[in-house]
Amino acid sequence: MGFLLDWLHFCCSSRRKIYYLPRRYKFMSRIDKHISSFRRWLPKKPMRLDKETLPDLEENDCYTAPFSQQRIHHFIIHNKDTFFNNATRSRIIHHILQRIKYEEGKNKIGLNRLLTNGSYEAAFPLHEGSYRSKNSIRTHGAVNHRHLLYECWASWGVWYKYQPLDLVRRYFGEKIGLYFAWLGWYTGMLFPAAFIGLFVFLYGVITLDHCQVSKEVCQATDIIMCPVCDKYCPFMRLSDSCVYAKVTHLFDNGATVFFAVFMAVWATVFLEFWKRRRAVIAYDWDLIDWEEEEEEIRPQFEAKYSKKERMNPISGKPEPYQAFADKCSRLIVSASGIFFMICVVIAAVFGIVIYRVVTVSTFAAFKWALIRNNSQVATTGTAVCINFCIIMLLNVLYEKVALLLTNLEQPRTESEWENSFTLKMFLFQFVNLNSSTFYIAFFLGRFTGHPGAYLRLINRWRLEECHPSGCLIDLCMQMGIIMVLKQTWNNFMELGYPLIQNWWTRRKVRQEHGPERRISFPQWEKDYNLQPMNAYGLFDEYLEMILQFGFTTIFVAAFPLAPLLALLNNIIEIRLDAYKFVTQWRRPLASRAKDIGIWYGILEGIGILSVITNAFVIAITSDFIPRLVYAYKYGPCAGQGEAGQKCMVGYVNASLSVFRISDFENRSEPESDGSEFSGTPLKYCRYRDYREPPHSLVPYGYTLQFWHVLAARLAFIIVFEHLVFCIKHLISYLIPDLPKDLRDRMRREKYLIQEMMYEAELERLQKERKERKKNGKAHHNEWP
Incomplete structure (x- = not known):
């Protein structure tokens, strides 16, 4: 490790950018910076964590700054071997291994190449030990940070308590810590939305007996409705749809408009207050001054454009350069691929539409009276299930296409690669997941014509009509089924699948080596038997929550219970993700980030879209x-x-x-x-x-x-x-982006740092002058 420190000092002194690992380190001057979030936790409150089990992770009363060899005298270094923590050392090693040549040749560079060609099976940082202990953490303390995380964060018994974000950040890095901070904030903000949504639903239940419309539908035994499909659909009394009219009133009542306005405002408040929360976290974690320019260039970009270099206008250093024409041509090909895949989604939706218009007649001629009398509901239910299966199948294809297109673009940095891949996958998944919902909300039953002059698909199939009680019941069923199935499937894939895989791996190990060897395994072999983290990092975790946010806001006027379902899922999701990271996955490489990246822009876009869609749902889909x-x-x-x-x-x-x-x-x-x-x-x-x-x-x-x-x-x-x-x-x-007290603290700190730097430099110059005078006088006295 001493070699790595020397290498780091050399790179810094030679002005080479290695800001892949820029941790803020302590200056010698101290101030009362802020009180640690751990110290503010009070054990008497039920949602707080027990203060006794959480150690002070590091001193928080020091100025911090990026480490530099030239200013090493400004830093507190008690022990050179422990100056960089475990996460930073892992990033240093990973940085070296990504760029070192293992064989002469153009592409014979980096650890990723060795992993790709099968020279190595895996490369990952090690966990700090076992996450379990025979002794109680209250009496004997935590064995290591992994054990502490398991007891106070990943254990299901603490599902109602706050997350130890500082400890998560120290063990997994700032990027993963920010994800769990955002997830916890989102879950907390869902409480008022879920409460108001439940109130709207209960208001519909309470006013159901007084609803004049549902009363008239239930009493309309003399009103005969025209058939909803050709030939096989019979005439029906309007009173036969009494149950559906009552269910529609539960979601479409006088409080629906208020709830739609509330959710649009809620989405804005959520995003604005998250910016404030993120600013506080970024300040506490020393991410305020960390910029994207501090990222290193991707090894693939360096290998591709190593022969083309130009001077960086900011740093003045030569770096690989991608020509504008080359970049534009790659973006055009990528955009064409995106358009093609969206067309595939639309084609899949068209297939679902054909299925709906064909099977409604089939169900109407069914032998079972239960299905025959509820042919439209049966059609909608089966169409939703088939649509869900198509969604899951196409997701596999989308992932491969998005990866191919993103690599084709040759992004310069890791953040650019992640943003490009994220945007493609989100567009694919969003269109895939919501296209059928948009069809039901805005097109189902709108262009059917009228009896005697029906509009037909390919001049053959009569377009599907809404239920006599309206189209809102179809939209509610679509959202409810997709939301429940999607979240259930995601939870199984996140926890159930790794559990099964790890159990099977342990079983094979016991068969090969016998149960007595299990205790003697080194940590690297124990971690190797765990599941690797997703190749795209936190993408799947964010995507699941962002799509849920879309379901919670975009069509919330038609399904007020969506925030409640999202809240219940997220309470489980936080501990499920924590359990997965601590116990079932190999330890991911710690990385830095100052925010949630492109996901924030996507959230803002969803917030704007939700206003438009809810306006159309209330105006067109509902009977308001x-x-x-x-x-x-x-x-x-x-x-x-x-x-x-x-x-x-x-x-x-x-x-x-x-x-x-x-x-x-x-x-x-x-x-x-x-x-x-x-x-x-x-x-x-x-x-x-x-x-x-x-x-x-x-x-x-x-x-x-x-x-x-x-x-x-x-x-x-x-x-x-x-x-x-x-x-x-x-x-x-x-709502300002920065809290006033935080802004004042940042200005005060900046002022004091300038004063301190000036005083330190002045002190150093005076000391050097005194030494020169002393050496000059000694030299004069020695002259014969």
Whole structure:
């Protein structure tokens, strides 16, 4: 290790950038910088960690700065062998091994090459020992930091307590520490969102018996609805959809608009306060002055463009250079690949649409009465399950394509590579996961035409219609099933799969060496038998949470219970990830980061998209606007400026149009004539739309109420979006990115550091002058 320190000092003195490992080290001057977060934890509070079990990780009352050989006299060095901690030493070694030549040749460079060609099976830092101990941590203390992390963080018994982020950062590095800090902050912010969402749902439950619309649907035994598919679908009473009308009211009620506005504001508050929280963490972890320029160039980039160099305008040093034409051509090819994969997603959605329009007739002719009478629900449920399987299959393909395209671009640094790969994978997964949801929310039942003039797919299949109770029940089912299945599958793959793999590995080891050799294994062999961390680092962890954030905000107006499901999942997710990092995975290489990277921009984009989608869900998918127009324009209270359940009397009848059965097309005419309802063949049936009756001057033309509803929908979208965006920008303006006390501390520290540096340099110069005078006088006295 002494050689590595000498090598580090040489690189610093030769002005070579090695800021892959720039830890802030202690200056000799001390101040009261801040109180450690561990010292603020009070054991009497139930959510706090026990202070006795957490050691002071390092002194926090010292100025810090990037290490430099030229200023080594400013640093406190008690022991040269322990000056750099374990994580920094691992980064130094990894930096060397990535760039050292192992054989003469253009591409014979670096550890990654040796791993790729199979010369080595694995390369990883070691854990500090076992995470278990026979003795209690309260009586005998922690054996090592890994044992301490397991007891106070990864154990399921402390699921309700705060995370020891400083200890996580020390053991796994700042990048992983920031992920768990963000995850904990996101989970904590979900509490108010989950509470309000649950309140909206309970409000629907409480007001269910007083809902005039669901009452009219349940009592409408004399209203016969037209078939929802060709041939096999029968006529049905509107009262048969009573259960679905009640379920729709649970999610689509008077509190829905308030909740949509609240969630849009919540997303902004969450992001703004996370910036403040991140600033505090960055200050505590000495990440404020760490910049992306301190990153080293990727070895692959160096090997590819080593013959082309130019002077860095900032550092003035020669470095590999990628020509603009080469970069543009690679980006064009990458963008074309992204567009092609998005087209594949759209094609998959088109296949799901065809499945829905074909199978609804199949289920309508099914032998089992339960499925036959609920053909639309059965179609939606099976389509969602098939869609989920397609999503999981395409994800495997997307990962390989995104990796290929990102490597084709040849990003300069690791952060650029991660950002490029992250953006591609997010676009793929987001479109893949939400495309069917967008179809159900905004296209299902919107362009079907009307009885007698249905619009058809490829002039053959009649487009799927909404349920008589509306399309919102289909959207709720889509979101609920996908969200539950996705989170269940992710949790299994994160914990269940590594557990099974590690159990199988231990079983093979016992068979090969016998159980008595298990104790004598060195630490490297024990860690080798664990599962390696994902090749893309924290990408999968972030992606899972970001997609969940999208589900929680984008269509929350249709599914108010989404924040509650997300909260319950995340409470488990934090401890599951902690258990996985501490016990099931090899120790990842510690790396630095000052924030969550490109994910923050993605979160802001999702927040903006959520405002737009929720406005359209309320205006188009739900019946909020039609009910509002009826209450103020066409209902019993029209012109009185009142609103309430009494003003909704007759709404169901006003929202249904009349169709003459003899006007059916031959291919749409149902097999049944409807005589089972009244004993005689039916002459008319009803359907959801605002159209003129068949005996009017313009048969089946749009009524005036349709245009009023359309105008109200457009007006609501404009007003809702502008109002919410104004509130979001106002909140962003009012909440500063840095807390005032932190800003003052940073300014004070900067001022004191300048004063200290000036005094230290002045003291050094005075000392050198005195030594020169002393040496000169001694030399004069020795002259004969």
